[in-house]
Amino acid sequence: MSLEEKKQQIIEDFGQFDEWLDKYEYLIELGKGLEAFPEEKKTEDRLIKGCQSRVWLDCEERDGRLWFTADSDAIITKGIISLLIDVYSGCTPGEIAGDDFGFIAEIGLRDNLSPTRANGLVSMIETLKSYV
Amino acid sequence: MTVKEVREQFPILDTTVYGKPLVYLDNAATAQRPESVVAVWNALVRGCNANIHRAVHKLAAQATDEFENTRNSVREFLNAENREEIIFTSGATASINLVTFSFGEAFVHEGDEVIVSEAEHHSNIVPWQLLCQRKGASLKVLETDENGAIIPEKLEILLSEKTKIVAISHISNVLGLINPVKELVSICHKHGIPVLVDGAQGIVHETVDVQDLDCDFYAFSGHKLYAATGTGVLYGKKKWLDKMPPFMGGGEMIHTVSFSGTTYAPLPAKFEAGTQNLNATPTLVPAIDFVKSVRVSKDVEAEQNAITEYLMDVFAQDARIKLYGVPRRTGEKIPLFSFSVEGAHHEDIALLLDKMGIAVRSGQMCAEPLMDRFKTTGMVRVSFAPYNTLEEAKSFVKCLYGAIDMLL
Numbered sequence: 001m002s003l004e005e006k007k008q009q010i011i012e013d014f015g016q017f018d019e020w021l022d023k024y025e026y027l028i029e030l031g032k033g034l035e036a037f038p039e040e041k042k043t044e045d046r047l048i049k050g051c052q053s054r055v056w057l058d059c060e061e062r063d064g065r066l067w068f069t070a071d072s073d074a075i076i077t078k079g080i081i082s083l084l085i086d087v088y089s090g091c092t093p094g095e096i097a098g099d100d101f102g103f104i105a106e107i108g109l110r111d112n113l114s115p116t117r118a119n120g121l122v123s124m125i126e127t128l129k130s131y132v
Numbered sequence: 133m134t135v136k137e138v139r140e141q142f143p144i145l146d147t148t149v150y151g152k153p154l155v156y157l158d159n160a161a162t163a164q165r166p167e168s169v170v171a172v173w174n175a176l177v178r179g180c181n182a183n184i185h186r187a188v189h190k191l192a193a194q195a196t197d198e199f200e201n202t203r204n205s206v207r208e209f210l211n212a213e214n215r216e217e218i219i220f221t222s223g224a225t226a227s228i229n230l231v232t233f234s235f236g237e238a239f240v241h242e243g244d245e246v247i248v249s250e251a252e253h254h255s256n257i258v259p260w261q262l263l264c265q266r267k268g269a270s271l272k273v274l275e276t277d278e279n280g281a282i283i284p285e286k287l288e289i290l291l292s293e294k295t296k297i298v299a300i301s302h303i304s305n306v307l308g309l310i311n312p313v314k315e316l317v318s319i320c321h322k323h324g325i326p327v328l329v330d331g332a333q334g335i336v337h338e339t340v341d342v343q344d345l346d347c348d349f350y351a352f353s354g355h356k357l358y359a360a361t362g363t364g365v366l367y368g369k370k371k372w373l374d375k376m377p378p379f380m381g382g383g384e385m386i387h388t389v390s391f392s393g394t395t396y397a398p399l400p401a402k403f404e405a406g407t408q409n410l411n412a413t414p415t416l417v418p419a420i421d422f423v424k425s426v427r428v429s430k431d432v433e434a435e436q437n438a439i440t441e442y443l444m445d446v447f448a449q450d451a452r453i454k455l456y457g458v459p460r461r462t463g464e465k466i467p468l469f470s471f472s473v474e475g476a477h478h479e480d481i482a483l484l485l486d487k488m489g490i491a492v493r494s495g496q497m498c499a500e501p502l503m504d505r506f507k508t509t510g511m512v513r514v515s516f517a518p519y520n521t522l523e524e525a526k527s528f529v530k531c532l533y534g535a536i537d538m539l540l
Contacts, residue, residue: 021484021487021488021538024483028480028539052479052494052495053477053479053480053509074477074478074480075477075480076479076483077477077480
């Protein structure tokens with residue numbers, strides 16, 4: 001799937017939920033399903049600053065594309081970061097640099113996007129972009 | 133006054149969030165304002181806005197009266213000996229910083245020691261750290277017991293001839309435990325050491341008589357006491373305030389100014405540099421009236437006791453929940469409960485509760501050393517005000533169980 005298709009898929013998935021709690025239930029499921037992140041990779045330099053929970057993000061480049069792995073000690077945050085890395089893993093640096101991350105607002109997580117919010121989705125996005 | 137009558141003074145409590153009735157349990161961060169406070173605030177902005185103390189015109193005279201009458205109300209509320217001992221600030225943090233700069237400048241020198249407890253808010257730690265860095269002094273930490281309570285005997289051991297001041301909270305913003313301030317002050321005074329009390333939570337829940345406590349400084353914010361934001365008080369004993377140099381220069385704090393030397397205004401103006409928060413500070417008067425009215429209400433007292441009893445039971449019976457700040461005796465804790473749930477992150481719990489309409493605080497509560505003390509990365513805190521009901525406490529518990537089920 002292309003970047004646009006992946007984003008569209010997520011917008012559709014979230015479109016089924018009218019209730020906030022259902023969205024969070026879905027994020028929790030995503031969080032629980034996130035591929036295990038090796039303990040030895042939970043280092044200070046992979047820790048994202050500005051989140052109330054601890055979030056680690058790692059990135060590898062293969063064949064000109066970026067592949068992300070991540071973890072968090074909070075399950076909803078883990079669900080959100082899981083969404084992000086599902087969408088952006090496999091993208092080229094150019095695709096990520098040119099993206100506005102607007103789909104986050106479209107799925108109703110705009111509140112979490114505020115730069116001053118302690119849950120730090122903005123910090124996650126900035127860290128993700130820093131690998132570009 | 134009944135709890136229902138208290139609630140009616142706070143229209144914001146009828147708010148719905150995400151289509152659910154708001155249950156506001158973040159009162160220790162900031163309380164809501166009663167209509168009487170909002171009315172004074174509005175009236176001053178609309179009808180009585182002029183800079184205070186200097187101008188001779190009518191509006192300025194009225195604004196000055198409002199401001200200075202507030203000082204009288206605060207003096208009476210704290211039972212301070214005289215009005216010059218009441219300094220207006222922007223909040224407890226500003227009050228404490230004033231003391232660290234001004235008292236610190238005059239009385240803390242290289243090699244001296246300052247003592248704080250490990251249960252302090254960052255606002256009663258960091259200003260002292262900065263002072264110690266500036267002066268080459270050292271900061272000593274008073275450890276608490278396993279529940280986070282301050283043990284007077286431990287303080288006495290820590291005191292030395294190098295100790296210049298002890299800074300301690302009346303009530304911890306994380307644990308809600310009421311510290312034996314009077315006893316702590318008495319111990320320090322035996323050794324000739326002054327005490328600053330961080331009263332940000334204490335002033336809200338306890339009747340404070342500064343002459344009885346005998347503390348040298350007492351700091352608090354208006355916004356936690358139902359007054360306007362950006363208001364605050366530093367009570368200081370005159371004998372100290374007289375000896376302390378000004379903290380900030382400019383505005384009403386001067387007596388005469390010349391380039392060969394400036395002389396300073398007498399107390400309290402000496403510590404009130406610049407234009408004061410003149411529309412907001414007088415909201416302390418209706419706020420104090422409100423607090424006094426709820427303190428004599430049997431109905432409010434019964435409801436608050438019922439909430440505390442109910443939640444202490446809930447927390448004690450559920451092995452998944454760890455409550456911090458368990459009191460040794462009832463009456464030693466305000467209706468403020470910080471807890472964690474084994475296997476569920478504090479942020480997740482707070483996010484889910486939010487979506488159920490319950491406003492709580494999560495994280496480190498501006499008290500990282502205390503988080504380290506309890507070996508946790510954060511907690512969830514619910515803090516109750518006189519407008520909160522037992523029904524709301526029950527609703528919170530039901531939602532908490534729902535959140536835990538989703539997370540575990």
